[in-house]
Amino acid sequence: MDAVIEGVKKALIMLVTMDPDIYRIALVTLKVTGTALIVSVTLSLPAAFFIAFKDFPGKKLVISLANLGMGLPPTVVGLWVCLMLWRSGPLGRLRLIYTPTAIVVAQTLIASPVILALATAALQQVDRKLRWQIMALGATPFQMLFLLVREARYSLMAAVIAGFGAIISEVGASMMVGGNIEGYTRVLTTAIVLETSKGNFEDALALSFILLLMAYLGSLALTYFQQRRHKDEYNN
Amino acid sequence: MNTIIEGKNINVQMKKKVLLEVERIELKMGEVLAVIGPNGAGKSTLLRVLALLQEPRQGEIYFKGEKVAPKDRIRFRRKMAVVFQEPLFLDATVIENVALGLKIRGVNAREAKERAEYWLQKFKAEELRNRWAKALSGGEAQRVSLARAFALEPEVLFLDEPFSNLDVFIRESVISDFAEVLKTTGITTFFITHDLKEVMLLADRVAALMGGRVVQEGTPRELVENPATKDLEKFIESWKRILKSFF
Numbered sequence: 001m002d003a004v005i006e007g008v009k010k011a012l013i014m015l016v017t018m019d020p021d022i023y024r025i026a027l028v029t030l031k032v033t034g035t036a037l038i039v040s041v042t043l044s045l046p047a048a049f050f051i052a053f054k055d056f057p058g059k060k061l062v063i064s065l066a067n068l069g070m071g072l073p074p075t076v077v078g079l080w081v082c083l084m085l086w087r088s089g090p091l092g093r094l095r096l097i098y099t100p101t102a103i104v105v106a107q108t109l110i111a112s113p114v115i116l117a118l119a120t121a122a123l124q125q126v127d128r129k130l131r132w133q134i135m136a137l138g139a140t141p142f143q144m145l146f147l148l149v150r151e152a153r154y155s156l157m158a159a160v161i162a163g164f165g166a167i168i169s170e171v172g173a174s175m176m177v178g179g180n181i182e183g184y185t186r187v188l189t190t191a192i193v194l195e196t197s198k199g200n201f202e203d204a205l206a207l208s209f210i211l212l213l214m215a216y217l218g219s220l221a222l223t224y225f226q227q228r229r230h231k232d233e234y235n236n
Numbered sequence: 237m238n239t240i241i242e243g244k245n246i247n248v249q250m251k252k253k254v255l256l257e258v259e260r261i262e263l264k265m266g267e268v269l270a271v272i273g274p275n276g277a278g279k280s281t282l283l284r285v286l287a288l289l290q291e292p293r294q295g296e297i298y299f300k301g302e303k304v305a306p307k308d309r310i311r312f313r314r315k316m317a318v319v320f321q322e323p324l325f326l327d328a329t330v331i332e333n334v335a336l337g338l339k340i341r342g343v344n345a346r347e348a349k350e351r352a353e354y355w356l357q358k359f360k361a362e363e364l365r366n367r368w369a370k371a372l373s374g375g376e377a378q379r380v381s382l383a384r385a386f387a388l389e390p391e392v393l394f395l396d397e398p399f400s401n402l403d404v405f406i407r408e409s410v411i412s413d414f415a416e417v418l419k420t421t422g423i424t425t426f427f428i429t430h431d432l433k434e435v436m437l438l439a440d441r442v443a444a445l446m447g448g449r450v451v452q453e454g455t456p457r458e459l460v461e462n463p464a465t466k467d468l469e470k471f472i473e474s475w476k477r478i479l480k481s482f483f
Contacts, residue, residue, distance in 0.1 A: 064353075129322065130324045132318070134320070136394075137388070138337065165438065
């Protein structure tokens with residue numbers, strides 16, 4: 001219990017005194033996770049639209065693979081990204097191993113199936129007849145896309161929140177492809193693993209509280225965005 | 237009367253099963269055409285094809301004599317409005333839903349709101365304007381749905397059994413308001429129905445669909461008194477009791 005109290009105290013001190021090491025780690029975490037989330041959303045949402053609204057051979061197979069990808073262990077992703085980016089690997093020439101970009105790649109591979117599968121399910125729930133109604137109103141394909149996103153906005157944001165949760169908390173892939181290099185690829189999760197392995201439980205706890213705070217603030221921002229009209233909707 | 241919409245050699249199939257095979261069907265300017273037929277006859281498919289919501293496997297649609305090319309479908313859709321059996325709304329207020337089609341068609345927000353309010357009033361639904369559309373009751377929702385369609389001031393109105401989900405008391409009042417608006421506006425209308433009363437009250441002409449084919453076209457009286465096929469006769473038999481009150 002003492003360790004927990006000390007951890008909380010230390011976390012507060014670190015936050016209040018703006019400990020440069022902590023801020024550097026938090027900043028790298030924010031950059032890497034934020035970039036991976038943006039890339040994942042950019043790749044997954046259009047793909048989810050395509051899968052949800054177009055009929056093509058192998059559609060069920062693609063959906064089942066996306067569903068399988070939701071449970072992809074980060075260490076497995078880390079291993080495959082490592083093999084690809086390793087100096088002697090197929091993409092070794094890009095010299096990306098042990099860089100923040102490598103972590104972004106791994107985290108994108110972790111978040112994308114989650115967002116893809118959940119967004120596809122969300123869009124498939126939009127009534128087909130509603131699409132006819134929107135078409136009948138004279139909507140262009142872009143207007144249709146905008147209205148469908150608006151219609152499925154709560155579920156789509158839930159998909160993004162789930163993707164964010166999957167990468168802010170993962171450690172295996174970041175450790176394997178980023179190398180946990182101080183000031184460069186060290187993120188909050190890998191720093192916690194390192195401090196715990198050294199027996200610095202107070203530091204590890206302090207970092208864990210900061211990670212939790214960051215995860216909560218991220219989820220809060222996304223949830224706020226998701227729910228911002230919900231209140232008005234039930235007030236009339 | 238000039239033809240406003242014409243469908244020629246329309247063929248729709250699903251997994252090699254023919255759903256619709258119509259050599260020619262036309263909708264004349266200003267008329268109200270009722271489409272009748274048993275379930276699965278292809279009525280809704282025909283509506284979607286003529287309203288340019290579904291592309292047939294084969295066939296052409298003409299709007300005022302101009303062949304509708306795939307690239308022009310949106311332009312022609314904007315001359316039409318559709319009301320489905322279940323009122324389909326977006327997750328927004330009534331006024332937003334009614335104004336939406338107008339905004340989509342390029343009407344500015346202020347005018348769209350004014351027109352939406354005008355048509356809500358016409359359908360006695362003005363007090364619903366700020367309610368959440370998806371929370372409306374059946375009758376309220378269908379009034380709003382009709383207001384949304386009329387607000388577009390379409391040249392052709394398509395209705396797919398718009399009153400069939402309403403209970404009998406609400407139904408009478410919605411139909412009567414609709415009939416009045418239809419009479420005032422004179423909009424060309426294509427409507428699918430299962431109710432002979434609606435046919436007698438609203439339609440100038442009737443087309444009967446059986447197994448994806450138009451088996452007869454004519455005035456309501458012609459169709460009822462001289463059905464062209466045995467199947468149609470059987471279908472009309474089921475209406476006989478109601479018919480007696482009319483003839």
